[in-house]
Amino acid sequence: MNDFKSPRDFIADHVRDIPRSGIRDFFDIVSTRKDVISLGIGEPDFDTPWHVRESTVFALERGATHYTSNMGLLELRRALSKYVRKTFNVSYDAEKEILITVGVSEALDIALRALLNPGDEVLYHEPCYVSYRADVIFAHGIPLTVNTRMEDGFRLTRAMLEEKITPRTKLLLLNFPNNPTGAILPEADVREIAEFAKKHNLIVITDEIYAEMTYDGRHVSIASMPGMKERTIFLHGFSKAWAMTGFRLGYACAPAEFTEAMMKVHQYTMLCAPTPSQKAAVEALTNPERDIRLMTAEYEKRRNLLVSAFEGMGIPCSRPAGAFYAFPCIRQFGIGSKDFALRLLDEENVAVVPGSAFGECGEGFVRCAYATSMDNLKEALARISRFVGKLKAKSK
Amino acid sequence: MDELLKILNRNALETPENIAKMLNVPVSEVKNRIAEYERSGIIRGYQAILNEDQLELDRVTAVIEVKVTPEREGGFNRVSMRISRFPEVQSVYLMSGAYDLLLFVSGKDLKEVALFVSEKLATLDGVLSTSTHFMLKTYKQHGVLMEKETEDERLQVSP
Ligand SMILES: Cc1ncc(COP(=O)(O)O)c(C=O)c1O
Numbered sequence: 430m431n432d433f434k435s436p437r438d439f440i441a442d443h444v445r446d447i448p449r450s451g452i453r454d455f456f457d458i459v460s461t462r463k464d465v466i467s468l469g470i471g472e473p474d475f476d477t478p479w480h481v482r483e484s485t486v487f488a489l490e491r492g493a494t495h496y497t498s499n500m501g502l503l504e505l506r507r508a509l510s511k512y513v514r515k516t517f518n519v520s521y522d523a524e525k526e527i528l529i530t531v532g533v534s535e536a537l538d539i540a541l542r543a544l545l546n547p548g549d550e551v552l553y554h555e556p557c558y559v560s561y562r563a564d565v566i567f568a569h570g571i572p573l574t575v576n577t578r579m580e581d582g583f584r585l586t587r588a589m590l591e592e593k594i595t596p597r598t599k600l601l602l603l604n605f606p607n608n609p610t611g612a613i614l615p616e617a618d619v620r621e622i623a624e625f626a627k628k629h630n631l632i633v634i635t636d637e638i639y640a641e642m643t644y645d646g647r648h649v650s651i652a653s654m655p656g657m658k659e660r661t662i663f664l665h666g667f668s669k670a671w672a673m674t675g676f677r678l679g680y681a682c683a684p685a686e687f688t689e690a691m692m693k694v695h696q697y698t699m700l701c702a703p704t705p706s707q708k709a710a711v712e713a714l715t716n717p718e719r720d721i722r723l724m725t726a727e728y729e730k731r732r733n734l735l736v737s738a739f740e741g742m743g744i745p746c747s748r749p750a751g752a753f754y755a756f757p758c759i760r761q762f763g764i765g766s767k768d769f770a771l772r773l774l775d776e777e778n779v780a781v782v783p784g785s786a787f788g789e790c791g792e793g794f795v796r797c798a799y800a801t802s803m804d805n806l807k808e809a810l811a812r813i814s815r816f817v818g819k820l821k822a823k824s825k
Numbered sequence: 826m827d828e829l830l831k832i833l834n835r836n837a838l839e840t841p842e843n844i845a846k847m848l849n850v851p852v853s854e855v856k857n858r859i860a861e862y863e864r865s866g867i868i869r870g871y872q873a874i875l876n877e878d879q880l881e882l883d884r885v886t887a888v889i890e891v892k893v894t895p896e897r898e899g900g901f902n903r904v905s906m907r908i909s910r911f912p913e914v915q916s917v918y919l920m921s922g923a924y925d926l927l928l929f930v931s932g933k934d935l936k937e938v939a940l941f942v943s944e945k946l947a948t949l950d951g952v953l954s955t956s957t958h959f960m961l962k963t964y965k966q967h968g969v970l971m972e973k974e975t976e977d978e979r980l981q982v983s984p
Contacts, residue, residue, distance in 0.1 A: 456982040469982035559984045608984075726828070730847035737846040780982055803836075807843070 447563050451786030455770065459780045466809045468797040469780040471608065473672035473753070475727075478720045481671065481713045488708035495704060499696045501529025501680070502707045508714040509680055513665070517640070517650040519658055525685040528692055529702045529710075533638050533666040533679040534560065535695070540634050540662045540681060541568035543690040544600060552594060553602035554585045555788030556609050556756065558636070561602060562788075573598060576790040579758055582747045583612035587621040594629055601631045603651065606639040609787045609796040610756040611732075611749020616649045623654035632687075633661045638679075639752040641670035641721045644729045646750060652682070659684055662691075667706075669752075670721050671713045676706040728753050731799040731806055738810040742817050753800045756784065760793040762820045770795055776819070777812035829858055830867075835968075837871040876971045878963055886915070886931040886960045887938045890924040891946070892953040901925060904951040913941050924956070935959065 437445065459465055476482075500506065506523040513527075514520050521527050530536040537560070541551070547569040553561055555574045565572045575593050577583040590601070603622070605614035614622070626633050633651055640648045652661040666679025679702075681691055713720070732749060739746040739757050746757035759769050766783040773779050784794030799806055828848055832839055841859065845852040862868040877884065893904050901919055905926060909917045916929040928946075932938040938957070947955055963971050 450984070452982055452984050456980065459981045465981060467981045470979050471983045472979060474977070474979070726831075730828070730832070733849045734843065734846045737849075782982060786984075 443566055443569070447566060450559050450563075451767075451783060452559055455767075455780075455782060455786070458771070459774065462774070462778065465774065465778050465780050466801070466805050466812070467780040468799070468801060468806075468809055469782045470798050470800055471754075472674040472800060473669060473724065474800045474802060475672040475724050477672050477676070477709075478713070480715075481673065481709050481720075484712035485676075485705050485709040488705050493704045493708045497529075497701045497704050497707055499692060499701055500527070501702055502704075502711065505529060505707050505711050505714075506680075508711055509682075512714050512717060513663070513682060517637070517648075517663070518653040519650060519663065519682070521663075521682040522685070526682055526688050528681045528683075528688050528695060529707060530666075530679045530681060530695065531677045531699055531702050532668060533636055533664045535699060535702075536664045536666070536679045536681040536691075537561075537634065537636060538564055538567070539691045539694040539698070540664070540683075540687075541565060541570060541600070542694050543687065544632060545570040546599075548597065549599040550595060550597045551600045551602055552590065552598050552631070554589075554604075554607075556583075556607075556784060556791035556794070557788055558604055558608045559786055561604075565602075570600075571597070574788065576788075577610070577612065578790075579610075579745065579747045579756070579794070583607065583610040583756070584618065585612075585614060585622070586618060587625045590622065590625055598629065598631065601626055601633045602636070603633060604636040604638075606643055606648070606749075606751025607754075608639065608752055609754045609782070609784070609791065609794075610747065611752045611754045612747070613643055613646060613648065613750040614651075615646060619649045619651050620654060623651055623657050626651075626660060627656055631660070633657070634664065635661060636664045638664070638666055638669050640665065642725050642728060642753060643751040644725070644732060645748075648751070662687055667710050667713055670724075671717075672724065673706075673709065673713065676703070676709055678702055678706040678710050727803075728799065731803060734803070734806060735797065735799050735810065738814070742814050744817065753798055755797045755799065756791075756794050757797065758794050762817070763824060764820075766792055766795050773813065773816050777816045779809045779812045779816075827858075829855065830862070833859070833868070874967050874969050876963070878971065883933055884931055885933075885935055885938060886929060887942075888958045888960060889928040889930055889942065889946070890956040890958075891926040891928060892955075893925050893951045894953060895925075896951065904949065907949060908946065911941070911945060913938075913945075 506527040509527055510521050510523040541564055545568045550571045550573045551565045552573045554577050562572050575589045577585055635651050652658055652663045662681055662683040664681055667673040735755050736748050744757045746755055749755050766785050770781050770783045781795040781797050784791030832844055841852050841855040845855045895901050905917055913930050914928055915931055918927045920927050930938055942955055942957055
């Protein structure tokens with residue numbers, strides 16, 4: 430007899446030790462119910478622009494069903510080089526500095542795997558996108574987090590980073606506009622954080638997937654700061670601004686040596702991004718302003734409606750300047766964010782995501798995505814208002 | 826276009842209170858601006874968008890191309906206005922290209938519309954010729970699809 434115990438014993442420690450995502454737990458509960466209005470969806474409600482879908486079909490008809498080069502279609506990299514220069518004010522060489530990936534998800538994964546040695550620390554801010562912690566650990570890195578606070582509008586400052594950094598810190602990971610808080614990074618802070626990165630010789634990975642959805646102020650990429658292109662890996666994709674989540678298409682822009690290293694990981698694990706999606710992305714870049722403006726104008730109105738509704742309910746909520754999330758504080762009700770979300774679902778059939786899914790400091794908050802129709806949003810807000818009315822009446 | 830008009834253009838029933846929140850301006854300003862648009866004639870009215878096919882009305886609509894002789898003074902305006910005043914005529918557009926006016930005309934049945942064309946329209950001074958096409962089915966009008974789109978297929982909770 431050999432001593433086979435359970436499959437669990439064979440799973441790698443660092444994988445087993447990562448808890449299941451709070452989002453997945455919550456999804457399992459929500460998906461058993463009918464007629465839920467969901468503010469829990471982290472993807473656009475808009476359809477992918479029709480010209481993009483139409484040209485994908487055309488590409489399939491024409492036989493775009495084979496592998497592309499590992500780096501991705503040159504035609505697409507050229508179009509991206511132009512788009513990134515125009516939108517973010519940084520120039521990347523289409524031949525050597527742009528790598529097409531399966532979403533920002535893959536781009537982040539290969540960036541971390543290409544750069545981290547076991548035990549290297551990655552400094553990032555919470556509340557944040559649910560994958561960061563796990564991705565760092567999968568790459569045998571050590572997560573090092575700073576907490577942003579509602580009282581400061583979830584701003585990230587140089588001082589907060591200076592306080593946390595250690596000699597083992599190698600990477601700084603940024604995400605603005607932010608999921609789940611909607612916070613952006615104003616230009617003055619970008620400058621300061623760039624100085625911080627240079628002073629400590631850090632490489633910056635910047636996830637700017639929501640950049641086009643900036644409603645107040647102007648989006649500034651850290652990659653465009655003096656002396657920063659050399660030490661920045663810029664990640665972006667088509668999921669959010671073009672409503673193309675299911676196409677699974679993103680890209681990484683970085684100096685040639687970083688790109689080459691990421692390419693190695695990408696080549697041996699992914700081969701290339703889906704070809705029809707790459708063709709779709711070429712089309713998406715033909716008139717990006719028009720497609721994006723239509724959607725962002727609508728998000729902005731919803732954002733305004735949402736923020737003023739929370740104000741009316743007496744729920745503190747930092748005004749999100751970007752992305753399509755609001756992160757209101759529900760501490761006053763004396764229940765945890767998971768409890769709040771479960772009871773709201775139970776009593777009013779509205780789904781929001783408990784803030785704790787985005788890091789410990791997200792406890793006391795819930796994430797409300799306004800990527801849903803104005804009518805749904807209005808109905809959801811009416812129900813939330815009724816729900817918090819009941820909570821308030823009880824706690825008196 | 827003014828964001829306020831875009832909102833109303835899509836949903837004329839949107840309340841001034843909600844519009845004020847969306848645009849982040851006072852309710853009184855929204856009401857004043859709407860009143861001003863109505864006064865100045867920019868807002869010409871508010872209507873529901875109907876899927877008439879579903880109503881099974883005894884009604885047909887024809888799209889009619891009309892060639893007219895422009896007049897020495899006033900160009901196409903006078904004849905266009907005369908045509909527009911007929912209650913059978915739903916819409917009138919001046920066009921570039923092979924004909925001059927495009928009309929949408931409705932009536933009880935084919936015969937009624939044909940009668941309108943031969944007796945009222947074709948006999949007007951200045952009308953040179955007409956060409957009538959009957960509409961069979963409406964797929965989209967005023968930017969709205971006439972069939973409900975498929976359900977939201979997104980996962981109900983996602984990161
Ligand atoms: C901050 C952030 N980064 C990355 C992603 C994943 O994007 P992609 O679809 O490009 O993999 C998301 C999706 O929710 C996100 O919110």
